Amino acid sequence: MLPLPTFSVLSPRSVADAVGMLTDHPEARLIAGGTDLLPSMKYGLFSPPALIRLGGVAALQDITTTEEGGLRIGSGATLRAVGRDPRVQRLYPALAAATRTVATSTIQAMGTLGGNLMLDTRCAWYNQSSFWRGALGGCLKCHSGPEGAICHVAPKGKGCYAAHSADTAPGLLLYGAEVELVSSRGARQVAVSALYGEDGRDWIRRAPDELLTAVILPPPPPGAVVHRKLRARASIDYPLLLTAAAFDPEGGPRVVVSAVGPRPILLSGLAEAFRDGGVEAVAEAGYKQVSPLSTHV
Numbered sequence: 001m002l003p004l005p006t007f008s009v010l011s012p013r014s015v016a017d018a019v020g021m022l023t024d025h026p027e028a029r030l031i032a033g034g035t036d037l038l039p040s041m042k043y044g045l046f047s048p049p050a051l052i053r054l055g056g057v058a059a060l061q062d063i064t065t066t067e068e069g070g071l072r073i074g075s076g077a078t079l080r081a082v083g084r085d086p087r088v089q090r091l092y093p094a095l096a097a098a099t100r101t102v103a104t105s106t107i108q109a110m111g112t113l114g115g116n117l118m119l120d121t122r123c124a125w126y127n128q129s130s131f132w133r134g135a136l137g138g139c140l141k142c143h144s145g146p147e148g149a150i151c152h153v154a155p156k157g158k159g160c161y162a163a164h165s166a167d168t169a170p171g172l173l174l175y176g177a178e179v180e181l182v183s184s185r186g187a188r189q190v191a192v193s194a195l196y197g198e199d200g201r202d203w204i205r206r207a208p209d210e211l212l213t214a215v216i217l218p219p220p221p222p223g224a225v226v227h228r229k230l231r232a233r234a235s236i237d238y239p240l241l242l243t244a245a246a247f248d249p250e251g252g253p254r255v256v257v258s259a260v261g262p263r264p265i266l267l268s269g270l271a272e273a274f275r276d277g278g279v280e281a282v283a284e285a286g287y288k289q290v291s292p293l294s295t296h297v
Contacts, residue, residue, distance in 0.1 A: 002042040002129060008050045012057055015182060015213055021052050022209050023184050028052050030211065032076055033110035035103070036119055044130035045120075045142060060114070060213060063087070069219040075114025075179075075212045079168075080105070082113050091220045094171035094227040094244055101229040102167045103236055114212045117169060117179065117192070121162035121200040121262055122238060125152040141201050151200075161261060162200030169196075169264050170244035170256035171227045177217045181210040189216065196263035203262045223248040241292075253282065260292035 010028065012018035022028065028050040031037050040046055054060055060076030063085055071087055082088055083099030102108055102116065125133070126141045133139050140151045141160045153161045169192060178189045190205065192215075197203050206212070225246040231237035242258040252271030258264040267289050273281040 004038065004041055005044075005047045007041075007048055010050055010052045012052065012054070015057060015059055015211065018052060018054060018057055019182055019184055019209075019211055022211060025050050025052070026208060030054060032112040032115045033078070033107075035107050035111045036115065040120060040127075043128060045126070066216070070217040073113055073215045073217070075117075075214055076112050079108040079111050079113060079116060083108070092171070092175055092217060092225075094225040095168060095175065095217075097227040098167040098171050098229075098244075101227070113168060113215055116166045117172075117195070117215070118204060118206075118212060119164075119166040121160075121203045122165050123153060123160075123162035123200065126162055126200075159198070160200035162203075163259050163261060164196060164203060164263050165238050165242070165259045167227075167229060167239065167242060170242050170258050171225060172215065172217070173256050173264055173266065174225050174244050174246045174254060175217055175220060177215055179212055180214040180216060181206055182213050183207060183210045187213075193264075193266065198262055200262040221246065221248065222250075255282070255286060257286060257290050260290050265290060 010021050010025065012021055022030070027048055029037060029046060029048040029052070031051045032054045037046070054076055057076060060074040061081070062074045063077055063081070064072050065087065066072050071091065073082060079099040079102050083096045089096045099108060102111060121141070123141065125136070126139045133142060136152065140149065141162050151157055151160050172192045177192045179192060179195060180187055180189050195205055197205055223246055225244060228243045229239050230241040231239050239259040241260065244256045246254045248254075253274055255267045255270055256264050257267060267286045269285055270282050273285040
C-alpha cells in the first residue's frame with residue numbers, strides 16, 4: 001500500500017472560518033469526502049502541509065429552494081443526498097442520474113457535489129505512483145514539481161490534455177447552473193460553462209483562496225435533459241465519455257460532451273446537422289469538434 005504523507009488537519013465550523021483558514025494557510029488544500037484527493041496524495045501528486053476539512057461546516061450541506069423556483073445546493077451536500085432529493089429528481093433528473101453514475105454507492109455517500117465539480121483532471125500518465133511516472137520521464141501535469149517537459153498524450157502539443165471527468169458537470173452546464181465562490185474579498189458567481197479552462201494543469205478558473213460554497217440552479221429549461229456515461233465497466237470506472245443532451249422543441253438539440261479533454265465541450269451546429277441528417281449527422285458533427293485523445297487510465 002502507498003502511504004499518505006504527513007499533514008495536519010484544520011476543522012472550521014463555518015464558511016467564514018474556512019475562508020480565513022484558506023487565507024492564512026495558502027498551501028493547504030480543501031477536503032470534503034476526500035475520495036479523489038487522498039488517493040492523489042498517496043501517488044505523490046500533492047503533499048500539502050495541511051488539509052482544511054469541510055465536513056463540519058453544516059451550512060455547506062443545505063439544499064434549499066430559491067425565490068425564482070430553482071435550487072441552491074450546498075457544495076458539501078453528498079452525491080447521495082443530491083440524487084435522492086425529491087426536488088432534484090423532479091426538476092433536474094439529469095443531475096440526479098449523474099450522481100448515481102459516480103463510482104460506487106460508498107463513494108456517493110462520501111463524495112460531495114462541490115468535490116465532484118472540483119475533481120482533478122485525469123490521465124493514464126498522471127494518475128500513477130511517483131516511481132511509475134519517474135520511470136517514464138515524468139509528467140507535465142504533476143503538481144509536485146517539474147517532472148517532465150512534455151505531455152505523453154500529445155508530445156507535440158503545447159499543453160496538458162488530461163481529461164475532465166466530473167459526472168455532474170455536463171448536466172449542470174445545460175441547466176444553466178452557477179457556482180458561488182467565496183473568499184476574504186467577498187462572494188462571486190460563475191457559470192459552470194465558464195468554470196473550466198483549456199489546459200489540464202489549470203483546469204479550474206478559481207482563485208487559490210476561494211471556497212466553492214454552493215451550486216445555484218435556475219428553474220429548469222423547457223424540454224428534457226438527459227445524462228449518459230460510457231465506461232468500461234457498469235460501475236466503479238471513470239468515464240470514457242460523458243454526455244448530457246437537452247432538446248427544446250423550439251430551439252433544437254444542445255449537447256455537452258466531457259471526459260475527452262480538460263473541460264466539458266458544448267457542441268455547436270447541431271440543429272443544422274440534425275435537420276440535414278438526423279442523429280448520425282449529429283454524432284459526426286460532435287466527433288469533429290471533440291477530437292478525443294487517449295488519456296484514460
